Structures are given as C-alpha cells and as structure tokens.
Amino acid sequence: MGLVSSLVRLVLSPQFFGPIVFPGLVTVLAVLLSIIWVERKIAARVQMRVGPLYILRPLGGAIQMLADGLRFFFQEFIVPETVDRVPFLLAPVVAMSFAMLPFAFVPLAPNFKPYTVPYSMPAFLGLNTVIPLTVLAMAWGSNNKFSIQGGIREAYMTIAYEAVLFISAYSMALLYHTLDFAEMVEAQKVPGILLNPISALVFFIAMIMSAGKLPFDIVEGEQEIVAGPFTEYSGIAFGLTMGIGYVQLYGFTLAFTLMYLSGWEPLVAPLYSIYPALGGILLFVKAYLLLVFIVFLRAVYGRYRLDQALRIGWRTLFPLAIVSVFLSIALGVIGVV
Amino acid sequence: MTCPFMGLAFLGRLEESSRKAAQWLVERTPVRSLRDWAISFSLWPVHFTTSCCGAEFAAVSAPRFDMERYGFLPFNSPRQTNLLLIEGTLTRKMARAAEIVYQQMPSPKFVVAMGACAIDGGIFHNSYNIVRPHELFPIEYFIPGCPPRPEAVAQAIVRLHEKVKRSEYGVKARET
C-alpha cells in the first residue's frame, strides 16, 4: 500500500506531473498529434476540401498524424555519406529536448510549479533560444546547399525576433513587478492583453516567427529551399524536426496565456480544491484555442520574404516593443497593477 | 561508415546485429501490420512532375478529388516521401533525375506510373527522346489513359493503399 500511495504521490507531485503528464510530455504528444490534424482539417475546410478522413471515419480522420508518425518511425532513416554525422544525428534530439524543457517552468496553479524558481519567465524564454542553434547545427551537418541557405535564414530570423520577444516579455515583467509566471497570473486583475495590448501583439507575432509558422515559415521555405535545414532528414529524425516547431509553439501559447490572458484565472475553485493541476485545464484550453488560431493563419496567408520579415522585426516590432516597455512603466508608476 | 563502438571488442559487430534484430522485430506480424497500416494511410508522393500528366496529378490533390482523404499529401523533399508517381512521358534527361529521386527516397517506397506514355510511350512511342519507366523502376501500378482521369489516379492510389494495408508488397524488397 505504502508503495502504491507513494507512487501516486510521486506521479501527482508537481515535479513529475508537470514535465511528464501535463503540460509536459504526454500532453505535448497529444497536442502534436491533434494540432497538425486540426491544421490540415481547417485548411481543407477553407479550401473546399475534406482533408484526412478515411483513416478514422467517425472522427473525421483524427488519428491521421498517428499514421504519419508511425510511418516516419518505421521508415528507413537515411544518413547520407556526405553529412557531418555528429551534428546531423544529434541536433534533432537536442532540439526536441530543448523544446520540451521549458515546460518545467510552466506553473499550473499558484503553488503548483514543477520547478520552483523566481525567474520562470526568463528561464522559459532562454531555453527556447537554444533551438535556433540546433537548427543551425542541422543545416551545417546536412551539408546541403538548401540546408545551409535555410540555416542562414534561421540565423537572420533569430536576430529579428529574439530581442523583440524578450523585450515585450520583460515589459510585462515590469508591469507585474515579477519574473515569475505564477505571480504574473496572480497580478493580473485585468488580463494583460488589455493592459498592454502593444506588448501582446508584439509577443504574438514574435512567437509565430520563432516557431516558424505561416506567414513566417521562412526557414522551411519549401518553394525556394525545399525543406530548409530539414531537407536531408528522413524517417524518425524528420518526424522530430517537424514536431519541434509545433512543440515550441505550444510552449509559447502557454506562456502567452500566462502573461496576457490571465492563465488559469478565473479559477475553477472546486476543481482546484480536488487537485491543483486541474486548475490548469483552463490554461490549456486557452492555449489550445490560441494554437488553433495560429494554425488557421495558414489558410489565409502565404509567406513573407526574408527581408520583409526582418523589416517587420526590426522596423515595426522593435520600436513597438520599446513603446510597450514605456507603457508598462507608465502603468506601473500610476499603479494600475 | 565506421561503427563508433568498433573499439569495444566484446560488443561484437553491434551495428550489424542491431540492424538484424530490428529487422526481425519489424517483420513480426503485429508490428508489421501496424507499420503497413501506418504506411498505407500515409502515402506521400514526392513533388516531381515528369510531364504533362502533372496537370491531372495536381487535380488529384485539389478540391474536387481531394486524395488527402486517404492521407495522400504531396511533400517537399524525396527524403520524406515514399511514393513516386511517374507523371507521363519520361524523357532521357528526366529519367536520370527520376532515378536519383528514387534512390533518395527511403524504403519502403512505391512507384506508380501514370499515363499511356509511362506504359509504352503512348502517343510518343516512336520518339527518340523517351524512356520506358518500367525499365528503371519496379512499378506497382500502371494507370492507362492519356491523360488518365483523376478518378483513375485516385483508384490506383486506393489500390496501392489496400495492397500496402494487406502487407502484399516487397518482402523480397527490390532494393536499388
């Protein structure tokens, strides 16, 4: 008995439950499997089509991604002779791990933090900055002209969005007087998006850029550079690289919800009293809806050019991010929060 | 390619034996049928237009015929696909490219030849610049027609889908 109850306690403890079950590994897989299907289905609906269907007719083909994932898993994994084997093989794994790690800093309730640090927001964003480096490693390792072009694009894009992403996030930190996600949520009597809409807008665009989704999927620009850094990847490694963007995006939508959409507030009190993590359901629903909105953009937009995206990053978003800092300071001084 | 563990003598020929073990595992019935179910619903053709049947091939994935219902999704790089559709005539110049594309694709991979030209030259049977694809690839299905209607292409894909689902393809894998 003692063993079982301690096991249950271990599973339900924030240190385990957060990274492994929710919002971590298991949820990430579920999100990954569902969101790509949702993306294809929404696009199909807009485009007068049906989309994946026959694989599971009653649910509209909802397990399409399972088939694709399994196919990738079982398919031959080609390691071309010309590649640099170490970065080629290591980079996707490292990238996936660094896409997963930030979930350890996502709180689900005021006192349900998998990893308790007072700086969860910078830690979350900081871990995400490793991924562009791994993409560069993939590009380098692939030893392919298209890949290297893609890697260079990733490098350019990183400079364009990263500063913006951090500044807009820190402007919210200035507003809430804290660097911790949980305290930010508690500080939000009014959702942050209403307090500082500029910061929200900037963060939103920067996170789409960071995850490489339309209209900023420049790194994978298939019409010019086939699949960018991922051109040479086959089999399970490509499955990983394809997933990274979505995992990253899911993490960012959680962060966005926490910072701007008042996270798990309004608290579902009865649920919360049963088990703290259940309060996180609202957080998840908000984040998922945001995710659906972002993948819906695919049906509306094409792709911006690299220099246009850089211009948007530097000429539009960067000044706006600075303005959002001043706005936050002003709001802080007059004591809104 | 050298095995990184070659120095550790007691491991033996790790790479080879692990590959054999994986092969054995994949060929067991439950694993194999799971794999074939996954592949059958995930036939991704490569973006490779060899000739004018490409117009009808585009129509196959476009709204009216929408083969994405079967998980059929034209994809970017040959490394990530598993279906090569020869869309019509294969000229000498193109045949070389087609061979390279086929070699770049990871197995298991399938080839479907579309159009009369891909069967025996069709209307160009006496041209000096065409190649018959069955001399180059193991072809699963031929689709007659010039050009074949999208329904015919869709039927070939569904046939291939069923064939893969029943695991009735290359145990004696025709490697290139």
Add this chain to the structure above:
Amino acid sequence: MSSSVMEARLLEKEGDEEVYEVFIGPQHPASGHMRLIVRLEGDVIVGVDPDIGWVHRTMEKLAESKEALKAIPLLERMTIIDSQNVTIGYVRALEKLLGVEPPPRARYLRTLLSEINRIASHLYGMGLAGIFVNHSTMFMWCFGDREVWIQLAEELTGARLTHSYSVPGGVRRDLPQGFKEKALKAIRYMEKRLDEYHRIFFDNPQVRARYEGVGVLKPHEARRLGVVGPNLRASGVRYDARLLGDYGVYDELEFEIPVREEGDAMSRLLLRGDEIRQSMNIIRQVLDKIPEGPILAEKYLRLIPPKLREPALKEGRIKFPGIFANLKLPKGEAVARAEMGHGEIFYHVTSDGSKKPYRVRVVTPSFRNVILFRYLPPGHRFMDLPAIYGSLDYFPPEADR
C-alpha cells in the same frame, strides 16, 4: 535600348567564384519540369540559367512522321491544360494550306471552347502563383474552380483535357443540349468567386508584399524580348493575337484586351483575373449570337457517306470517314498565329505535297517567355524567384515540346 546592354545584363557574372550556385529542379517543390540554375551572391540573384528540355518529346519531328490530321492530338499534348488554343493555330495553318474555311457555327464553337480553355489555363496559372508564395488556399481554390470549366469543356467535347476539338474545316461536335444554361451558371459562379479571390489573395497584404514591384518588365524591354501573352500586356503593350482576326469570331464580338501599365508580378496576376472576366464576357456573347448551321465545311461534309451523314448531323457529332485522315496537303506553306492562355503561339507548316507535313515549326509562348527567367530575376532576392516564376505562368512541357 541597345542590345549589347541587354546582353550584358543577361550574361553577367558567369563563372564568378564568390557566387553560390543553387540548382532548382527538376525535383523541387516549386520548379515543375525544369531546372533553374541560380547564381546567388549572398541572398541576391546575380544570374539565372534556365535549363529546359526535361520534357522535350520531339513533337516537331513526330509531327513530320504522322498524317496531318493525326498531328492534332499530338500537338495538343504540349499544353494539355489549354488544348484547344494550342491546336487552333495548327488547324488554321492546315486550313490555309487546304483552302477551306469553317462554317460560321464552327467558328463560334471554336471561340467558345477557346475561351473556356483560356479561363481554365489562367486559373491553373493563378493557382500555381498562389502556391509559389505558399498560399495554399489560392492554389486549391483555383484548381477547384478550374474543374467547373473543365467540366464545361468535357460536356462540349467529351474529354477533360485533350479535346482535339477543331479539325480542318470545322469542329467535331455540336453544342449539347442545355449547355447554355450550364455555361451561364458557371459564369455567374466564377464572377462571384473572382471577388472572393480579391479578398483572400489579390488584396491580401502579404501577397501584395510578395508580388508588388517584383520582376518589373518595362514595355520597351517586353517588345525587344518578344514576350507574349499576359506578361506582355501587363507591361502596357496592347497586343493579342486575337486582334489579328485570323481565327474565331473575335472580330464580330465586343470585348476588351485588358492592359496594365506597371509590368510587375502583381499586375501580371491581376491581368489574368481581368482576362477571365473578358473571356466570360466573350462566352456570353458567343452563346447569344451563335448561328444555326453545319459544323463542318461543306467540302468535307460531302465526303461522309450519306448513310452516316444524316445521323451525324442530327446528333451533332461528326464521325470521320477514313479518307479524312488521308487528306493530301497541297504543296506550299502556311503561317498561323493564335492566342493561348499563356500567349501567342506561332505555327509554320511546310508541305511538299504528301499526306504528311514536311516540316511543322511551332514556337510556343512559354518558349518565348523563357528568356524572362534570365532577364527578370537578377538583382532580386532569392525568395523573389518563386514569385517571378509564379507570375510568368510558365508551362514547361509547352516550352520543351
């Protein structure tokens, strides 16, 4: 502009060592059946060498080895998406050689199918232009709406793409019953859809950012380079082979040749939209004005045995007597030009008096537009290349023949 200046811009920077060479195609998500050898300096294109010929199926040679009439299905395979317009020029050349003129009803029917094909061809091009900036919705919409016109053409001719509709002296089939209503319904639908295209594609800020000001072709350059079709008219040159009045009934109809001044990729796309509107206008007029009468010239109608002729005329479906395939071409030569969806197609048929043409020279619009791949991209960003390619509506099998 002196030609040496142009040449310098064409052949600049070849063999430079700091240049990064990228081979796009023939297996590439945005290449079709051709290869572009792109020379990049950083992200800027310094030269493009179009490497065509991947679909060269030797049509000119094969046309010499076939009886004149049998070359019609052969030649239409080069632009399978626009098969009426691609063969009408050849048929006109044969008619000039043989000295026959199609009856008025046949001319109206040819015009009808030509315009239906033109709409389908433009939709194909616009769809590809959409996917080249990764706007998948535009691609799918255009291809979906193209099916409407393909179905209409199928109703008229019996084949989805390869119609082989025009023959020397007339057309193969008469108008089926209830065609007019269906065509008008399709026009009403398409007019509605064009507005929606504007909403999602042409007025989309992202699409405008990608296409506006890209690949500008000035009028005098377009003239000198012999560019044809919408690419020419988007540069402000009002030329259309339909204006020549050589075929069809265009001189009896009222329509405009849309012209735009900017000459950039966006105007090339918008011009295709304008042309679709004009084509629908033409179809409306043709359906209103089409006269009654035979669909094959009297001279050939008499060749059909009387037993077959009556049902053929009643059914509106011509079954050719065997002798028709053995038409002897008189010695001589004929030139014909016709306007396809992609531009002007040029035929020069030489005959030495036998059943087979001695030489068939065909210069297709895509082949004439290939030169733009060398000329337009240099100086642009690498990512502009798909936008330029997409806006040119280039169809490789047509260029390679």
Add this chain to the structure above:
Amino acid sequence: MNTGSRLERLEKGLRDIGLEPVKAPGVLRVDAQPESLVPAARLAVEHGYDHLASVEGIDWPSEGVIEVIYHAESYDEDLRGTLLEIRVKVPRDEPRLPSLIEVWPNALFLERETWDLMGVVFEGHPELRRLLMPPDWDGPPPLRKDFKVKTEGVFVNVE
C-alpha cells in the same frame, strides 16, 4: 504614318541592299544570302520589327541545303498583321550563319534551339550549348531528314 508607309519603306530599304521582298497574305517574304542577313535584319529592326517570332530550320537533303527561316514580328498596330520572313539557305554539310543576337536579343534561345535540333552553327552566339536534347547527346541533329524515327504501324521491338 499609315500601314503602307512603314512597310513600304522597309520594302524599299530591302531593295536598296539588293534583296527582293515578295508580298504574300500576312507575310513579307525575303530571300537573303548569309552575308546580307545581318543588314536585312538591322533594317527590319529600324522599321519596327523589333523581335523574332521564330527561327526555323528546314532540311532539304535533295538540294543539299538547310533553309533557315526567320520570322520577325511587331506588336505595333500597323505592322502586326504582317510577318517579315527572311529565308537563308546554307550548305547542308557546313551550315554556318552569323548570329542575330545583337540585332534581335530574343534570338538567344531560338538560335540555340536551332543549333541543338538542326545543327546550324550561329557564329557569335555566346552559348551554343544543348538546350532541349540531353547534354550527352551525340547523335545527329534530330530534326534533319536523315535522322529517321519509326513511323506509324505495327512494329515489334526486337531486343
């Protein structure tokens, strides 16, 4: 200036350099010599025929010549109804012509194609490389009459 004048001036100019233009419906036909080709082309450009529609080679093995035909075209309203056709005959065993790329820039691909398929060498053309044929093609130029393809009818491919 009306239709007649520009065409007529071109005709007159062509006569001045010793050529005989013949009028046919829709075509102004000129038989030129290899040496008078460039002057005739320059004259045509001056009078409005600013681009080529086609470069064509016709093989006449019985006469031992290859006839190269240039069709020039204009987009101007007064000239667009009439094509200018310049015909040059070159010996079949050594077909050489001056390149017109300086006069008509869009001859770039047209001449390259004629070289590729008909074997006519255009002197001064900067890149006579294979265009449509595979790069390793070493057979005879396929559009010549002595290059035979199988003709219609039943035939069996004997391996």
